[in-house]
Every structure is written in C-alpha cells, then in structure tokens.
Amino acid sequence: xDNVTGPVGHVMAAARxxxxxxxxxxxxxxxxxxxxxxxxxxxxxxLRRGSxxxxxxxxxxxxxxCDLVGLAAEEHESLRGEAATALIALAAAETESGVLSSLxxxxxxxxxxxxxxxxxxxxxxxxxELRRHVASELAFVHSGLPDGPDIRALIRLTRDQDPxxxxxxxxxxxxxxxQDTTAIRDAxxxxxxxxxxxxxxxxxxxxxxxxxxxxxxLIAQLLQCxxxxxxxxxxxxxxxxxxxxxxxxxxxxxxxxxxxxxxxACDPAxxxxxxxxxxAVVIELDRLRPDLGAALSSPRYxxxxxMKVTHRETADAGYDVASLLTRAGGDPTRxxxxxxxxxxxPAS
Numbered sequence: 647x648d649n650v651t652g653p654v655g656h657v658m659a660a661a662r663x664x665x666x667x668x669x670x671x672x673x674x675x676x677x678x679x680x681x682x683x684x685x686x687x688x689x690x691x692x693l694r695r696g697s698x699x700x701x702x703x704x705x706x707x708x709x710x711x712c713d714l715v716g717l718a719a720e721e722h723e724s725l726r727g728e729a730a731t732a733l734i735a736l737a738a739a740e741t742e743s744g745v746l747s748s749l750x751x752x753x754x755x756x757x758x759x760x761x762x763x764x765x766x767x768x769x770x771x772x773x774x775e776l777r778r779h780v781a782s783e784l785a786f787v788h789s790g791l792p793d794g795p796d797i798r799a800l801i802r803l804t805r806d807q808d809p810x811x812x813x814x815x816x817x818x819x820x821x822x823x824x825q826d827t828t829a830i831r832d833a834x835x836x837x838x839x840x841x842x843x844x845x846x847x848x849x850x851x852x853x854x855x856x857x858x859x860x861x862x863x864l865i866a867q868l869l870q871c872x873x874x875x876x877x878x879x880x881x882x883x884x885x886x887x888x889x890x891x892x893x894x895x896x897x898x899x900x901x902x903x904x905x906x907x908x909x910x911a912c913d914p915a916x917x918x919x920x921x922x923x924x925x926a927v928v929i930e931l932d933r934l935r936p937d938l939g940a941a942l943s944s945p946r947y948x949x950x951x952x953m954k955v956t957h958r959e960t961a962d963a964g965y966d967v968a969s970l971l972t973r974a975g976g977d978p979t980r981x982x983x984x985x986x987x988x989x990x991x992p993a994s
Contacts, residue, residue: 653683654695654714661710680710684717693718693725697732705742712736712745716752730758737764743773750776754783761787762796769799774808781814785822792825801833804849809842816845820852824947831858838864847878854882855947862888869894877904884908885948887917907968924967926978927985934986942967963989 657679664672683692692714699711712733719729733752740746750768753761765787769780781803788796800823803815816837819830830852837849847868853861865886868879876898883891884907891912898905910916928940965985974981 652695653679653686653688654692654699657683657714658699658707658710661706665706680713680717683714684721689718689722690725693729697728700732700736705745708736708740708742708745709748712748712752716748716755719752719757720755726756726758730756730761734761734764737768743776746771746773746776747779750779750783754786757786759787759789762789762794766795766799769803774806774811777803777806777808777811778814781811781818785818788823792827793829797823797825797827797830801829804833804837804845809840809845812837812840813842813844813848816840816848816852820848821855824855826856831856834858835860851878851882854886857886857946859888861886862890866891866894870897880904880908884911887911889914910968920968920971923971923976923978923981927967927970927981930979930982931985934982935989938986938989940985 657676660672660676660679664676683689686692696711696714696718699707699714702708702711715729715732719726730753733749733756737746737749737753740749746768750765753765765780765784769777769784771777771780781800784796784800788794791797797819800815800819804812804819806812806815816834820834820837834849834852834856835858837845838853840846840849846864850861850864850868854865861882865879865882869876869883869891880895880898880902881904883895884904889912892909895905895909895912910920924942928942931938931940970981970984971978974984
C-alpha cells in the first residue's frame with residue numbers, strides 16, 4: 647500500500663526505516679509519529695486507515711495497522727469497540743509473530759472483553775514473547791469471572807517454561823486482577839517456590855493482597871533480603887497490616903515514607919489511631935459542610951491508608967487519609983477544613 651498518504655503515510659515510512667535499521671532511535675521516532683496520529687483530532691480517520699492496513703499482504707503494514715488501531719482505541723474510548731472488532735477479525739487468520747505481537751497489544755489498548763477468546767488461544771502460542779504479551783494484556787482484557795477462561799490461562803502461564811512469562815502471569819494474576827479463588831491462591835502459592843526470584847516475589851505479593859496469612863513469613867523474608875529495591879515487599883506489608891512484620895520493617899530505612907506507612911499499618915496502636923482520626927475528619931467535615939456527604943472506605947486490596955473521603959456531588963473526589971492528615975499536621979479538624987476548602991474551590 648505504497649499510496650498511503652498523510653500522517654499514516656509518515657508513520658508507515660518511519661516504520662520501514664526502523665525495520666531496516668533496527669535502531670532504538672528510529673523505533674522511538676516511529677512510535678512518536680504513531681501516537682501523534684492517534685491523538686490528532688482526525689483520530690477516527692487514523693483508525694479507518696489503520697484498519698485498512700490490516701488487509702495488506704505486507705506483514706509490516708499489518709503490524710503498523712494494529713499499532714495505529716490500538717493507539718486510536720487507547721486515546722479515544724468511543725473508538726474501542728470498532729478497533730476491537732477489526733483486530734479480532736485479523737486474529738482469525740494472522741500467523742506472523744510481529745503482527746500478532748502488535749495485535750495483542752492493540753487488543754489490550756481496546757480493552758474489549760470480546761477479545762478474551764483470542765488472547766486465550768494465543769496464550770498457547772509457541773513463541774514465548776507472544777505468551778508474555780498475552781500475560782500482560784490480560785490485565786486489561788478480561789472476563790471479570792473468578793474462574794473465566796482468562797483466569798485459567800493465566801494460572802497455566804504461571805507454570806510456563808519461560809521465566810518472563812511466569813513473572814508477567816503472576817503479576818497480572820496476583821496484582822493487576824482482584825479475583826480471589828482457591829485455584830488462584832494455589833497458583834500464587836506455587837509461584838512463591840519458583841526458581842526465579844521475581845516470580846517468587848509476585849506470588850508473595852499476590853497472596854498479601856488477598857490477606858492470605860501464608861504471605862506473612864514470605865514478605866518478612868523479602869524485607870530482610872539484600873535486594874536494592876524493597877518497594878513491592880514494603881507495599882505488600884502495608885496491605886497485610888500484620889504486626890508480625892514490624893521487626894522486619896524496622897530494619898528498613900526509617901525515613902522512607904513508604905516504610906513509615908507500612909509500619910503504621912502493621913502497628914495496631916498506630917493503625918487504630920489513623921482509623922479514629924479518619925472518622926474524626928468525616929464527623930468534622932459533616933459539621934462544617936452538612937450539605938456534603940462524606941464516607942470512608944477501605945478497599946480489600948489496599949491498605950488502611952487508602953480510605954477515601956468522598957462527597958455526594960463530585961464522585962471523583964477522594965483523599966488518602968494518611969496523606970491528608972500529614973498535610974494537616976496530624977489535626978483531624980484542620981484536615982476537614984482543608985477538604986471543605988478544596989470542595990469550595992472552583993474547578994480548574
């Protein structure tokens with residue numbers, strides 16, 4: 647399709663240059679142009695022309711078509727259904743690994759559950775790189791069912807022969823998704839004995855998010871190891887909120903905000919104080935602004951610090967209570983005043 651013109655033509659030319667050179671700078675230039683085309687006010691035209699490339703006999707043109715269709719869907723929610731339909735149709739006959747890689751990522755950007763069967767089928771592809779892409783994109787394209795085909799595919803991928811596939815599958819299953827079944831926990835528990843350290847960490851973190859008590863000694867061990875980055879383990883400790891983790895947390899950098907929050911979550915006295923102060927904020931806010939409705943929530947897959955203060959008229963308004971109290975110098979009354987002031991401020 648050498649007659650492709652306009653922004654899509656420039657994208658196609660950049661793709662050919664990058665393909666010939668395989669230079670990182672050229673691929674960066676390609677993706678910059680592709681994103682610009684998708685973000686333009688004529689994104690619908692970009693989607694149409696990208697879809698037109700999907701029928702090309704040239705594999706690179708089909709690959710660019712998948713990228714453009716996916717990016718248009720990512721940037722414009724109204725285009726996602728059409729984008730998914732085009733990519734699903736291509737998947738029925740596509741065999742080129744490079745095209746399938748872009749197709750999988752495009753389906754992830756479209757976030758359409760109709761693509762689940764396509765990704766499940768590709769999760770068994772002989773190319774480990776494609777299986778890895780599937781494991782990551784199932785975080786965005788899923789059935790929502792506790793025992794759906796996507797969940798079963800991810801469980802199988804946690805046992806894949808390739809360690810990167812196992813790592814991504816454990817990350818998606820344990821951290822990105824919120825389903826909680828015995829089969830999922832069993833898979834994550836198996837991950838904690840994997841020969842790959844990153845897979846073991848993802849298994850432990852996934853169990854921690856589900857408040858599985860088996861995660862406590864695993865997280866303590868991760869906190870005490872010599873790894874440079876303990877962010878995941880500290881976050882998991884905060885979610886678990888287990889007092890048994892305090893000795894391990896106290897070996898970490900005391901000035902780290904992440905460590906301080908995890909310690910507060912695991913210390914029963916400090917946790918209770920945060921909860922009491924959070925309620926005091928709600929009560930004081932109700933006194934200051936009785937026209938507003940405030941509520942606290944503590945999502946199961948988060949920590950006590952993720953309680954949210956919301957109000958009736960602005961559904962998106964919310965506050966991390968620990969951060970709000972820090973901003974207010976630890977004074978619940980002052981915290982309530984800050985919220986009231988925020989809600990009174992005109993939208994920017």
